[in-house]
Amino acid sequence: MPGTPKLNASRLARVAWLPLCLLLVACHIDMYDQPKYTANQPSEFFEDGRAMRPPVENSVPIGSFQPDSALNTGKLNGELATELPMELTAALLERGQTRYNAYCAPCHGLGGDGNGVIAYRGGIQVPGFHNERLRTVAIGYYFDVITNGVNRMYSYANRIPPEDRWAVAAYVRALQLSQYADANELTAEERQQLEGR
Amino acid sequence: MSSQIFPRNANALVWVSIIGLVLLIGSIVAALVGLYLSPWYTDVGVAKEQPVPFSHKHHVDQLKIDCRYCHATVERAAHAGFPSTDTCMSCHSQIWTNSPLLQPVRDSYRTGESVVWSRIYDLPDFVYFNHSIHVAKGIGCASCHGRIDQQNLTAKAQPLYMGWCLGCHRAPEENVRPKDEVFNMAYDPQSLPLAARVALVKEYQISTDGRLTNCYICHR
Numbered sequence: 001m002p003g004t005p006k007l008n009a010s011r012l013a014r015v016a017w018l019p020l021c022l023l024l025v026a027c028h029i030d031m032y033d034q035p036k037y038t039a040n041q042p043s044e045f046f047e048d049g050r051a052m053r054p055p056v057e058n059s060v061p062i063g064s065f066q067p068d069s070a071l072n073t074g075k076l077n078g079e080l081a082t083e084l085p086m087e088l089t090a091a092l093l094e095r096g097q098t099r100y101n102a103y104c105a106p107c108h109g110l111g112g113d114g115n116g117v118i119a120y121r122g123g124i125q126v127p128g129f130h131n132e133r134l135r136t137v138a139i140g141y142y143f144d145v146i147t148n149g150v151n152r153m154y155s156y157a158n159r160i161p162p163e164d165r166w167a168v169a170a171y172v173r174a175l176q177l178s179q180y181a182d183a184n185e186l187t188a189e190e191r192q193q194l195e196g197r
Numbered sequence: 198m199s200s201q202i203f204p205r206n207a208n209a210l211v212w213v214s215i216i217g218l219v220l221l222i223g224s225i226v227a228a229l230v231g232l233y234l235s236p237w238y239t240d241v242g243v244a245k246e247q248p249v250p251f252s253h254k255h256h257v258d259q260l261k262i263d264c265r266y267c268h269a270t271v272e273r274a275a276h277a278g279f280p281s282t283d284t285c286m287s288c289h290s291q292i293w294t295n296s297p298l299l300q301p302v303r304d305s306y307r308t309g310e311s312v313v314w315s316r317i318y319d320l321p322d323f324v325y326f327n328h329s330i331h332v333a334k335g336i337g338c339a340s341c342h343g344r345i346d347q348q349n350l351t352a353k354a355q356p357l358y359m360g361w362c363l364g365c366h367r368a369p370e371e372n373v374r375p376k377d378e379v380f381n382m383a384y385d386p387q388s389l390p391l392a393a394r395v396a397l398v399k400e401y402q403i404s405t406d407g408r409l410t411n412c413y414i415c416h417r
Contacts, residue, residue: 042311102264106261121260122291
């Protein structure tokens with residue numbers, strides 16, 4: 001049959017080089033490592049060698065950011081805020097508990113006694129929250145300490161957002177109450193639980 | 198012509214060479230696949246040299262420090278947050294202050310220059326993985342990072358191949374866990390019965406309509 005291709009040995013031999021192409025392709029990795037910056041990458045362009053840039057000085061996030069609000073500073077009219085700038089809910093306390101256990105408990109202890117594992121292992125004196133001064137201090141004080149640090153404690157502002165700092169402050173208050181509650185104020189049922197232990 | 202050009206055993210030789218060729222190609226392919234899946238290529242279980250021999254076992258298992266103490270943005274950003282020198286120093290300005298192992302950290306704190314760590318989990322740049330959504334939907338750290346709380350030196354626990362990602366995106370009920378167990382390294386998702394896990398998938402509104410296996414879920 002003239003004109004119809006036949007699959008014979010010589011025809012196969014003519015295309016036998018094609019599999020060689022497989023060896024020559026698929027070795028490009030330029031899509032794996034694209035010329036763009038991702039988090040924590042080094043940079044040859046910036047002087048400090050980091051791709052991640054700090055915000056330009058005096059810049060603020062767009063939106064409802066209020067640099068002077070109690071929510072963001074812990075202070076009202078220059079004085080430490082004495083009230084939460086948000087509603088106190090069970091969800092807020094639970095949020096505060098997870099944040100407290102993650103960020104504060106290593107030193108201050110799960111119960112706020114100042115006997116966390118780092119304090120214990122490192123032999124460091126860490127303040128507990130169960131004393132007269134810290135029970136009566138304005139709640140904004142806790143916000144301020146988390147934000148700016150105090151004595152040997154570093155600032156946790158870059159790890160705990162402002163809303164969460166308030167949640168932690170509220171939870172610290174709950175911890176204080178747990179160690180300083182008046183048994184006479186409990187309901188009969190709660191007293192029974194207490195005595196049953 | 199009375200004599201044959203080929204000896205009588207030439208027929209056998211043809212078969213031996215054909216079968217041999219097939220076996221040779223087959224074994225080359227098998228070897229390549231094996232290499233592709235082996236730690237030699239995937240780095241699974243291979244610890245890299247780091248400027249400081251940081252131990253997750255010590256910090257997570259022995260000291261019970263929460264993942265988020267150092268990886269603080271894991272719940273609110275794509276990137277889990279690699280701890281800055283400041284984070285290390287928030288404890289190590291007080292403890293192990295003379296340890297020679299921590300000299301690079303102290304140098305970094307003093308000079309402001311970064312500690313250059315070797316990256317362990319490095320996805321291709323065309324994959325857009327987001328930690329926060331996985332954590333928010335009840336996928337535990339250990340699902341991808343293995344028992345990192347048991348690692349003295351950090352190594353990859355998974356090859357990070359696309360098929361592995363898709364395995365979970367096709368069947369999220371295999372790996373979902375209650376949200377309050379996400380940071381619990383010892384929790385086993387399979388300890389819940391399948392029906393309970395399916396219920397979790399529904400409760401957390403993890404889509405099961407095939408959307409999770411669309412290309413653009415991970416590639417943009």
